[in-house]
Amino acid sequence: MGAIRTAVVGLNLGMGHVRAFKALEQADLRWVVDLDEEKAAKAAEEYGCNYTTDWTSILDDVDAVSICTPHHLHFPQTLQAIRAGKHVLLEKPFANTEAECLELIEAVDAHNVKLMLAYVVRYMPHMRRLKEALDSGRYGVPFSAQCWVEAYLQPRPNSWLSQKDKLGGGVLFSHGCHYVDALMWLLGTPKQVTAMGTRAGTEWMESEGTSHALMQFESGALSHIVTSWGMKYRDTPAKYQIHTPTAAFIVKGEQVDVITEEGRHTLYDPSETKQPNIFLPEIEHFLDCIATGRKPETDGRDSLMSLRAIWRMYEEQERFGLGEART
Numbered sequence: 297m298g299a300i301r302t303a304v305v306g307l308n309l310g311m312g313h314v315r316a317f318k319a320l321e322q323a324d325l326r327w328v329v330d331l332d333e334e335k336a337a338k339a340a341e342e343y344g345c346n347y348t349t350d351w352t353s354i355l356d357d358v359d360a361v362s363i364c365t366p367h368h369l370h371f372p373q374t375l376q377a378i379r380a381g382k383h384v385l386l387e388k389p390f391a392n393t394e395a396e397c398l399e400l401i402e403a404v405d406a407h408n409v410k411l412m413l414a415y416v417v418r419y420m421p422h423m424r425r426l427k428e429a430l431d432s433g434r435y436g437v438p439f440s441a442q443c444w445v446e447a448y449l450q451p452r453p454n455s456w457l458s459q460k461d462k463l464g465g466g467v468l469f470s471h472g473c474h475y476v477d478a479l480m481w482l483l484g485t486p487k488q489v490t491a492m493g494t495r496a497g498t499e500w501m502e503s504e505g506t507s508h509a510l511m512q513f514e515s516g517a518l519s520h521i522v523t524s525w526g527m528k529y530r531d532t533p534a535k536y537q538i539h540t541p542t543a544a545f546i547v548k549g550e551q552v553d554v555i556t557e558e559g560r561h562t563l564y565d566p567s568e569t570k571q572p573n574i575f576l577p578e579i580e581h582f583l584d585c586i587a588t589g590r591k592p593e594t595d596g597r598d599s600l601m602s603l604r605a606i607w608r609m610y611e612e613q614e615r616f617g618l619g620e621a622r623t
């Protein structure tokens with residue numbers, strides 16, 4: 297198979313995909329697409345490819361398309377690409393409803409193409425190292441995991457990010473989905489889940505801008521995720537602590553340390569692998585799956601599981617009621 301002809305649709309976060317496709321010889325980056333013509337033209341000039349504002353017009357010229365658009369567009373755009381026989385790398389989260397996700401999974405089966413969800417965290421080298429250590433059995437079975445994801449957004453008024461129907465929920469669905477997915481990958485299937493959310497601190501959002509979510513896993517482990525778009529002052533952007541009977545794993549940024557009776561040592565040091573682009577490993581996996589016929593690790597069926605957990609959390613959040621700032 298020659299180089300896989302690719303296009304990237306949506307050029308904000310999508311620029312990371314553009315750089316990764318450009319850097320990999322398995323890919324032939326042919327098109328960049330954005331409704332904003334100036335943005336598309338600039339990216340095309342910088343990365344030596346074609347540009348357009350109408351992604352449907354270039355489908356005949358590509359084998360695979362990367363969809364990096366607002367969440368309410370994931371379903372219609374992905375369905376159209378799959379029906380045209382194209383492989384799709386779709387930014388997270390999968391789609392805004394379970395029915396839409398199921399329709400996309402059916403379409404993938406019917407058209408014999410690859411669909412991969414861009415859960416970038418899962419493919420990052422430090423997380424692979426952490427998973428290897430936990431799966432090795434050397435440290436025993438994890439019983440507790442904590443995950444903090446502190447962020448601050450200030451989008452323009454009426455942005456799709458503030459609108460519940462376009463975003464598909466609040467911060468838990470949009471950003472927390474990475475961490476629900478990652479913890480299920482590390483700890484297994486959750487038996488029970490719950491979450492509380494608040495708009496306090498992020499009044500610009502229709503749904504929760506801060507979420508505290510709990511999972512109890514079939515293994516007996518518990519996890520707690522804190523995710524927010526309202527935390528202006530913060531320490532680390534992402535941090536996990538996972539405890540087993542004989543060890544504590546500390547993930548700060550991309551550094552992974554383990555503490556045991558022998559003391560503290562580093563399992564993964566970010567300087568170990570020079571990653572000019574965090575999207576390279578996931579995009580290499582996508583291209584490899586197309587070339588070899590292998591199933592993407594984060595395919596539709598896999599990715600639906602963590603969204604189902606989040607939708608169950610949202611039923612709980614509704615039952616508790618959303619927090620509001622006291623006036």
Ligand SMILES: NC(=O)c1ccc[n+]([C@@H]2O[C@H](COP(=O)([O-])OP(=O)(O)OC[C@H]3O[C@@H](n4cnc5c(N)ncnc54)[C@H](O)[C@@H]3O)[C@@H](O)[C@H]2O)c1
Pocket residue numbers: 305306307308309310329330331332335349351364365366367369387388389414416470
């Ligand atoms: N992996 C991560 O960590 C991460 C981080 C940020 C965003 N994301 C995901 O990336 C996706 C996009 O998010 P974003 O922050 O870049 O959004 P954004 O709104 O900032 O950018 C979206 C871009 O898509 C373009 N666009 C919209 N509709 C289009 C269409 N029909 N055709 C062509 N272009 C179109 C817009 O003009 C805009 O440039 C979302 O799924 C989001 O969840 C992932």
